[in-house]
Amino acid sequence: MNKYAMRQRLADTGVESTSSAVVESAGALRAFADGHGYPCVVKPLTGAASRGVSVIHEPAQAEAALERAGGAGLGPQATVEEFLDGPQFSVEAFSELGEHVVVTITRKYSDPVSLVELGHVMPAPLDPDQTAAVKQHVIATLDALGIEFGPTHTEVILTSRGPRIIETHLRTGGDELWNMVTDATGVDLIESQLRQVLGEKVLPGIRETLDDPGRVPRAEAIWFAGAPAEGTLLEVTGIDAVRPDHVKLHLLGAPGAELAGLQNSFSRLAWARAHAATAQEAVTEARAAIDALAFVTRVPAAAPADLL
Numbered sequence: 001m002n003k004y005a006m007r008q009r010l011a012d013t014g015v016e017s018t019s020s021a022v023v024e025s026a027g028a029l030r031a032f033a034d035g036h037g038y039p040c041v042v043k044p045l046t047g048a049a050s051r052g053v054s055v056i057h058e059p060a061q062a063e064a065a066l067e068r069a070g071g072a073g074l075g076p077q078a079t080v081e082e083f084l085d086g087p088q089f090s091v092e093a094f095s096e097l098g099e100h101v102v103v104t105i106t107r108k109y110s111d112p113v114s115l116v117e118l119g120h121v122m123p124a125p126l127d128p129d130q131t132a133a134v135k136q137h138v139i140a141t142l143d144a145l146g147i148e149f150g151p152t153h154t155e156v157i158l159t160s161r162g163p164r165i166i167e168t169h170l171r172t173g174g175d176e177l178w179n180m181v182t183d184a185t186g187v188d189l190i191e192s193q194l195r196q197v198l199g200e201k202v203l204p205g206i207r208e209t210l211d212d213p214g215r216v217p218r219a220e221a222i223w224f225a226g227a228p229a230e231g232t233l234l235e236v237t238g239i240d241a242v243r244p245d246h247v248k249l250h251l252l253g254a255p256g257a258e259l260a261g262l263q264n265s266f267s268r269l270a271w272a273r274a275h276a277a278t279a280q281e282a283v284t285e286a287r288a289a290i291d292a293l294a295f296v297t298r299v300p301a302a303a304p305a306d307l308l
Contacts, residue, residue: 001046003167004079006145013144015137016164020081026062032080033059039083041115044069052264053115055083084157084164089124090173091138091154092181094192096203098148102135103187103210106177107279108155111226114262119286120175121221121279122184130158137163149196151189153177174265176273180220183275185210218275221282223290225270227253229261231297236270238293247274247289259297269295 007020019036022045023029033040033056042065043053052069056062069078088108093100107124110117126134138154145168153173155166172178172189182188186209192202209215233253243249253259253269260267272289276282 003043003081004045006165006167007079007081010141010144010165015140015144018082018084018164020079022077023066023080024077026066029056029062029066029078029080030059033062036082041081041083042066042069042078043081045077045079052078055113055115084159084166086157086159088166089126089134089156089158090120090177091134091152091156092122092173092177092189093138093142093152093154094187094189094203094206095142095147095149095152096196096201098143099203100139100142100147100152101203101206101210102138103189103206104181104185105131105134106173106180111262114264116226116262116265116268117175117224118226118268119221119223119283120177120180121219121283122177122180123217123219123279125279134158134163137165138168141165141168150193151178175224176222176271180222180273184218184220186212186215217277219277219279219282220273220275221279221286222271222273223283223286224268225290225293225295226262227259227267227269228295228297228299229259231259231299233257233259233269233295233297235296236293237296241289241292243289243292244274244285246276247272247285249289253295 004020004022007018011017021032039055039057041055054065054068056065066078088110090106090108092103104122105124106120106122108117109119134156151172152168154168157164178189187206196202233255249272251270270293272286274282274285
């Protein structure tokens, strides 16, 4: 839960060194950025679902970033980190008696401002060397953090210096990822966790499923609809558009919802899932289903300037 403590543990164990600090004032935030450079990422010290996260590019944005982090209701402290540049991934793994198996690697697509995730596809389109580097780095991270049992969801940036950790979670990934893992690999992470809690050893079965030569490879993708900056959601059109059988659509926002932009994962309005033979085909199908939707909103009229 403590992002700064995670950074310290990874540095102390030699896994990686990503500059970070805990701050409680705009002055302290600006001092960190002056020393490490812009842009940098500001987020609540603890939290999830991209609540309160922002990227700042100049000193004038420090106050608003701290207010956003504090507004998540997770306390006055925030953590600031150097900005890691590169494509984003998540690693879905399972551990037993301190041994870790990477089940799949997911390519992530996030909004550049809020960092809220907009899409995922698995398996990620990586070359063998990149795949090996990401797996090795995540396993070293899980070892450093003392993870022994259960599923983990680790978010990674593939920088020019190699893989770097965003954060890791002692659970399956959200955003339908646990179901996508099952459909793409045959490994049911939730069932595996339940069986493990009941005392069974499950890692041999997970390996057997992943190594099954008869398993047909398949890519799974999900794409989300963001939200307008303001207004009241009146209607969603395009729901009844003709879609292939392998594309599934689910609405998250109901008429009457008050919209305030893409603030966090819970402000997204719909998702579409698709599977295909390749990652690119699956993403294209999922995005097409979202692009067919239209969100009709009511926006308050602005008062004339001379009345303000």
